[in-house]
Amino acid sequence: MSNPTSPPLPGQPHVARHGDLLQVEQVSLEALAREHGTPLFVYSKQWMLDALAAYQRGFEGRDALVCYAMKANSSLGILRVFAKAGCGFDIVSGGELARVLAVGAEPSKIIFSGVGKTRGEMRQALAAGIGCFNVESEEELDVLNEVAVAEGQRAKVSIRINPNVDPKTHPYISTGLKGNKFGIAHDRALHAYRHAASLPGLQVVGIDCHIGSQITEASPYLDALERVLDLVEAIEAAGIALHHIDFGGGLGIDYNGDTPPAADALWKQLLARIDARGFGGRKLIIEPGRSMVGNAGVCVTEVLYTKPGEDKNFCIVDAAMNDLPRPAMYQAFHRIVPVSARGQGEAQTYDVVGPVCESGDWIGRDRLLNVRSGDLLAVLSAGAYCMSMASNYNTRNRAAEVLVSGDRATLIRRRETFEDQLRNELAGSD
Incomplete structure (x- = not known):
């Protein structure tokens, strides 16, 4: 980034002001909005590579594979960045498999997670030669075995364990408690592994655990790690070898003063425990998503109207809950800042809302802003979900997306058109 005239924004070191205007790396957000319209998603390639580098530093000298959890952001331009950097991928559908194969991902570095894989998706993944299925129920073991036998193959499997560990995050993105739908209960794990090892269409290769998302403390990881390593000892004592240990992802980012551990610092702690338990030479797999892309992204939106009210002032923008679903789904926080620092009057407190016909269509509550119609706002930390x-x-048409690298901006998704939306619909006949 060229020399900014103010410090980078919190959590987003590649977003800063140059003069009055906000830039991603060396490209003006105002210029991009003029060229591509709004709402517009803009991503910093360097931020993504820096995030990946933190994990790579943490695993230096280890047999480890970083599989990007592409549900966080599955745009082809994003996937290509990680594929070229040597990442594997964590997928949860046949559609995601098709996307990563389209950008040249190595099939052997693909992990297929998810609680509801269909037989068709299993066949698709077997034909592609993926590295491993993360199986999430005992019945899924039987179905995958049937499919693999019918295809004349053996499916490599890892069983996802639910360790009943509280990740201390929003309940909608907690996945490791016994009340969650994910994984096989800790006390059923050995039984499930014995069953999997008995099936002719399956080859047991690992164990998997993923406890949630937007985790900002190390302690839940450390608790889950101990429970998983206890299981590894029990499973291998039963004569079932585990080639790899998969610890999932879930590391949080800074949305609003959050202080998650850095990826390399977190893994320094976890690896110390792994080494102490005698598993330091085991292959490790992780599946980070949000922490690889979340703070790489900005959504640029135009102020349509300001609307004073008795109890609330509203800043109505052209981005909405269909573009930025997290506030409506999780009451999530995104920082919102003006693209231009040129002042036009007194700042007021606004609820920033979109034009969708729902009271849940809000982007930010009680934000102090100095804005008027036609101004541009940047919704930060918008790279994930x-x-x-x-x-x-x-x-509403889905937004365009731009990937920035230094002073170059590349359109990686054209703005959707109404013709795109209607293409596969049929009105029928009277």
């Missing part, structure tokens, strides 16, 4: 969950609600 925004475009990947975007929809056409209210028949």
Whole structure:
């Protein structure tokens, strides 16, 4: 980044002001909005590579594979960055498999997770030659075995264990408690492994654990690690070898003063425990998503109207819950800042809301802003779980996406058109 005139924004070191205007790396957000319209998602390639590098530093000298959890952001331009950097991928659907294969991902570095894999998806993944299925129920073991035998193959499997560890995060993104739908209960794990090892279409290769998302403390990881390593000892004592240990992802990012441990620092702690338990030479797999892309992204949106009210002032923008679903789904926080620092009057407190016909369509509550119609705002930390969950609600076109590298900006998704939305629909006949 060229010399900024103010410090980078918190959590987003590649977003800073140059003069009055906000830039991602060396590209003006105002210029990108003029060229591509709004709402517009803009990503810093360097931020993503820096995030990956932190994990790579943590695993230096180890037999480890970083599999990007692509549900966080599955845009082809993002996937290509990670594929070229040597990442594997964590997928949860046949569609995600098709996407990563389209960008040249190595099939042997693909891990297929998810509680509801269909027979068709299993066949698709077997034909592609993926590295491993993370199996999430005992019945899934039987179905995958049937499919693999019918295809004349042996499916490599790792069983996802639910360790009943509280990740201390939002309940909608907690996945490791006994009340969650994910994984096989800790006390059923040995039984499940014995059953898997008896099936002719399966080859047991590992164990998997993923406890949740937006985790900002090390302690839940350390608790889960101990429970998983206890199971590894019990499973291998039963004569079932485990080639790899998969610890999932879930590391949080800074949305609003959050202080998650750095990836390399977290893994220094975890590896010390792994070494102390005698598993330091084991192959390790992790599946980070949000921490690889979350703070790489900014959503640029235009102020349509300001609307004073008796109890609330509203700043109505052209981005909405179909573009930025996290606030409506999780009451999530995103920082919102003006793209231009040129002042036009007194700042007021606004709820920043979109045009969708729902009271849940809000982007930020009680934000102090100095804005008027036509101004641009930047919604920060928008790289994860925004475009990947975007929809056409209210028949709104999905936004364009741009990837920035230094002073170069590349369009990686064209703005959707109404023709795109209607292409596969049939009106029928009277």
